[in-house]
Amino acid sequence: MLGPFIAGCHRIRHFVREHYLNDRPHALLWLAKCYAIPNSMYACQIWRTRFMKQGSEFDSPLQTAHLCFLKGVLSVKRSVPNWAVLRESGQEPLQFYWFRAAAKFFNSLLSGSSSLLKKIVHADIALGATFRKCWTAERQTFLDSAE
Numbered sequence: 001m002l003g004p005f006i007a008g009c010h011r012i013r014h015f016v017r018e019h020y021l022n023d024r025p026h027a028l029l030w031l032a033k034c035y036a037i038p039n040s041m042y043a044c045q046i047w048r049t050r051f052m053k054q055g056s057e058f059d060s061p062l063q064t065a066h067l068c069f070l071k072g073v074l075s076v077k078r079s080v081p082n083w084a085v086l087r088e089s090g091q092e093p094l095q096f097y098w099f100r101a102a103a104k105f106f107n108s109l110l111s112g113s114s115s116l117l118k119k120i121v122h123a124d125i126a127l128g129a130t131f132r133k134c135w136t137a138e139r140q141t142f143l144d145s146a147e
Helices: 001-020 026-044 061-074 082-089 092-110 115-128 135-146
Strands: none
Touching: 001 026, 001 061, 001 082, 026 092, 061 082, 061 092, 092 115, 115 135
């Protein structure tokens, strides 16, 4: 899951060197938000909901790589608090972007015109009542714990 994100970061750094933008960290931050974060969404289906629980925002290896990239762009020490780096760079934890994409996907399945997709979602919801490892059961557990 790190491959596409790391590749996106390398492409950004190459672009920045090629266009002499090294002294413009805000350009790197915008490029990261527009290019590296969508590349990190490639692996969002394997993050699951355990990384979305409060206190585990920074447990994902992908989030660690994201923070290392941001700290490098901002030229700060690795000991700088993660939340401060995210706020200063105008970014959110990657789990926020994943959750937003997952909610949009789930809602589009339920509100779409395909009766087959609606049946599949309802079957997965029914499966979640007995099998706690299916996606909708994990999603519901997360939503219940957030309330």
